[in-house]
Amino acid sequence: MIGNRLNGLSFSFKGINWATYFLEFIHKNVLLGNDFQNLMVRLNDLLRRKSNYYQDIRAGVPAPIRLFRLKRPLIMDNPSSYLDANQKLWDQKTEVHVDSEFYDMKSFLAGQTSLKEIELPLLGDIKDKSLLHLQCHFGQDTLSLARMGAQVTGIDLSEKAVQTAQNLAKQLNLSAHFLASDVFQLDKKLEGQFDIVFTSYGVIGWLPELKSWARIIDHFLKPGGQFVFVEFHPVVWMFDDHFTRFDYAYFNTEAIIEEIEGTYADRNAPIKAKAYNWNHTLSDVIGSLLERGLQVTHFQEYDYSPYDCFNHTVKTKKGYQIKGMEGKIPMVYSLVVNKN
Numbered sequence: 001m002i003g004n005r006l007n008g009l010s011f012s013f014k015g016i017n018w019a020t021y022f023l024e025f026i027h028k029n030v031l032l033g034n035d036f037q038n039l040m041v042r043l044n045d046l047l048r049r050k051s052n053y054y055q056d057i058r059a060g061v062p063a064p065i066r067l068f069r070l071k072r073p074l075i076m077d078n079p080s081s082y083l084d085a086n087q088k089l090w091d092q093k094t095e096v097h098v099d100s101e102f103y104d105m106k107s108f109l110a111g112q113t114s115l116k117e118i119e120l121p122l123l124g125d126i127k128d129k130s131l132l133h134l135q136c137h138f139g140q141d142t143l144s145l146a147r148m149g150a151q152v153t154g155i156d157l158s159e160k161a162v163q164t165a166q167n168l169a170k171q172l173n174l175s176a177h178f179l180a181s182d183v184f185q186l187d188k189k190l191e192g193q194f195d196i197v198f199t200s201y202g203v204i205g206w207l208p209e210l211k212s213w214a215r216i217i218d219h220f221l222k223p224g225g226q227f228v229f230v231e232f233h234p235v236v237w238m239f240d241d242h243f244t245r246f247d248y249a250y251f252n253t254e255a256i257i258e259e260i261e262g263t264y265a266d267r268n269a270p271i272k273a274k275a276y277n278w279n280h281t282l283s284d285v286i287g288s289l290l291e292r293g294l295q296v297t298h299f300q301e302y303d304y305s306p307y308d309c310f311n312h313t314v315k316t317k318k319g320y321q322i323k324g325m326e327g328k329i330p331m332v333y334s335l336v337v338n339k340n
């Protein structure tokens with residue numbers, strides 16, 4: 001360890017010889033040629049591991065930790081870096097999700113809908129309607145919509161998710177069209193307009209900004225068409241992963257870059273990958289749609305999640321809530337928007 005040679009210059013804090021670790025780290029990473037971003041992730045990780053970070057945490061479950069933030073221009077200078085990273089991550093997640101208890105494939109194959117009680121009444125009778133499902137993951141919701149009689153098109157960034165969705169449609173003998181695409185590039189790959197555009201739960205956090213998102217929704221809606229949206233509430237994303245404190249801004253000020261380990265559907269899954277996320281305020285969401293001239297006809301907030309995808313949840317009569325915060329924080333919201 002080259003740091004040991006400079007012991008006279010080093011200092012300790014809580015038993016950590018920072019100079020030693022820093023020099024060791026520079027030696028391993030700069031001299032071995034890692035790029036700057038990777039270097040920053042590793043530095044952060046090193047400091048976190050060597051500090052007493054985990055002692056503050058309520059439960060000992062090592063969940064994904066948001067490591068550090070970069071100002072958005074660094075990412076937007078090279079948009080493919082966030083898309084490539086997120087696609088790799090979702091390809092890996094898909095492989096785990098298909099076989100997970102969370103996605104309960106057995107019940108789904110036996111005919112159970114994967115749609116939840118929040119979106120079902122908002123969608124209403126969709127028989128014979130054309131429906132575009134954005135960020136459809138591996139197609140359970142899309143195929144549930146097909147079972148309700150809609151003519152569905154599902155799109156997702158992950159090639160693996162789209163292949164899995166296509167195989168599922170074949171297996172279930174359901175008519176559905178799936179396409180691999182970044183949401184923002186969809187108008188270059190897909191033609192036509194739809195009666196309904198639908199997207200739900202854990203979607204907009206993967207998009208850097210919402211003006212382009214609203215443009216795509218508007219582009220694919222027929223006049224008289226409807227956009228149905230259910231999403232986790234931005235308040236949930238302000239907390240650290242253990243809901244002990246506010247770690248993140250409500251506002252979309254910068255990219256959040258995480259080294260992900262595991263996944264919400266299986267925390268022990270052998271997934272280790274970088275993820276790029278953004279927080280989006282309710283005014284960003286509603287404002288971006290209003291700017292397109294779309295009309296908001298429904299907006300509601302819920303103090304529970306129908307999915308058990310967070311740490312420290314308790315199952316209540318409504319759904320899943322965070323222990324100690326039952327009924328105190330919004331966890332999901334729904335929005336319906338019409339195009340004249």
Ligand SMILES: C[S@@+](CC[C@H](N)C(=O)[O-])C[C@H]1O[C@@H](n2cnc3c(N)ncnc32)[C@H](O)[C@@H]1O
Nearest residue numbers: 090135137156157158181182183200201202206
């Ligand atoms: C949490 S999942 C969607 C949740 C869905 N309700 C479900 O559980 O089946 C998020 C999806 O967004 C997709 N995604 C992420 N970034 C995207 C992008 N830029 N364009 C299209 N899809 C994207 C991911 O591949 C993933 O399948």
